[in-house]
Amino acid sequence: MIIKRAEKMGFCFGVSGAVDLCEEVIKKNNISKKKMYILGMLVHNKVVIKDMEDKGFEVLKEEDLLSHKIHLGENDLVIIRAHGTTKEIYKILDKSGCEIFDATCVFVKRIRNALIETENKGNKIIFVGDKNHPEVKGILSFGNNFEVIASFEEFLNFKVDSNVNYTLLTQTTFNKEVFFKIKDYILENYNNIEIFSKICGATYERQRAVEKLAKECEAIIIVGDKKSSNSKKLYEISKEINEKSYLIEEVDQLNVDWLKNISSVGITAGASTPEKIIIEIEKFIRGNFDDKHGL
Template sequence: MIIKRAEKMGFCFGVSGAVNLCEKIIKKNNSLFENIYILGMLVHNKNVVNELVLKGFKILLEEDLLNGKINLSPKDLVVIRAHGTTKEIYNILKKSNCKLYDATCIFVEKIRKALIEAEEKGNEILFIGDKFHPEVKGIISFGKNIKIFASYEEFINFKIDEKVSYTLLTQTTFNKEIFFKIKDYIVVNFKNIEIYSKICGATYERQRAVEKLASEVELVLVVGDKTSSNSKKLLELSKNINENSHLIEDKSQLDLNWFKGISMVGITAGASTPEKIIIEIEKYIRGNLDDKHGL
């Protein structure tokens, strides 16, 4: 069996930075604090987070901070996840005087800053993304009255007031082709919407790479957590080209029936998927499927 990897896949620099930060903290600070916490899921991959928990981290839930169930002190250390968090949580953390490390992705920080600056100059905010995603919840908490759209259809059905100045912002992992469609619609129809896109370059590269891969193989495996926005988008894009595409979190979720009659498999991975999980899947396919099914 031929296994072909996407040209771009796996950890992005934001995820690598967050994970490396936690590894350094484990080595240097574990004995200096009573508790070391990650705020929520550091990245959207359960395997990565579970490994950090085994090494000594505890998961700190935002709702516990908001409800006063956990009171932090200078003896506690907290790492803010790569997706960032809300303004209210930042304030609680700062007031607690805990040791604070911020692993928020630089693209998320730039969008948050753009939102604040746009509102300061009087613009209203139009935001494209998933309002239930922690990244989006965190960013929009720094604004006042923000309109959120999940799709092109939602956006074009919104009544734009030509007397109002707007700034358009996006979730970092938003589908770039849909963004381009919205952008083209704005350019043709409106002159009062400032467009500010910081869709992650790594996300875009992975989206294009999976489309290319899906056209070249018989079956596509997207390796990523099922809560991961960018992994789900990779699956969606792959399925548009190759219906025989599957999202799996690790080798335990492989179905042998998928591989019957298949001679070429493509593999890609979300931005929070560690290399070792990808290697385990490749080894499983080569070591088991070839022998058992003669593929």
């Protein structure tokens, strides 16, 4: 069996930066001995979170801060996750006196800043993304006048007021092909909607890579947390092209029956998936199927 990796897969620079920041904080905290917290899931991968907990971090729930179940002070340090957080949580952290390390992805920060700046100009925001995703909740908490849509079809049903100026913003992990459809429709039909796209380049590269892989291999394994937006989108894109596409979080979820009677399998991974999980899955496949043709 031929095992082929996607050309782009696994950790993006934002996730790598968040994990590296945690490692730096651990070294620094060997001296100060503060209690270490991560606000929510650092990244959407349970293996990464478990690793950080084993190294001394405690996952802090936003609702516990908001309900005052947890009271932070100067003897605590908090790392803000890669997805960012809400305006209210930032205020609580600032007032607490705790030491703050912000691992928010640069793309998330840019979209948040664009929202604030364009609203200050008087524009209404059209935000394309999943309203329940923590990244989107965090960004929108800085706004006042916005509508959230999740698909091209929802955009078609959105009533654009010709007397209002709009700015279109997107979730960083939004499907770029769907965004292009929305963008093209706007350019053809409206002149009062400015478009600000900061979909993560790594996200787009991974989406394009899985499209290519799904056409080249008989089966596709997508490795990623099932709560991960970008992993789910990789699965959706692959599944449209190749029916034998499977999303798994760890090697013990891999069903050997999926790979019977096929000669090639493609592997890709979400932006929060550690390399060690990918390697474990590759080893498992090689251990159960002949790899006479090599990689």
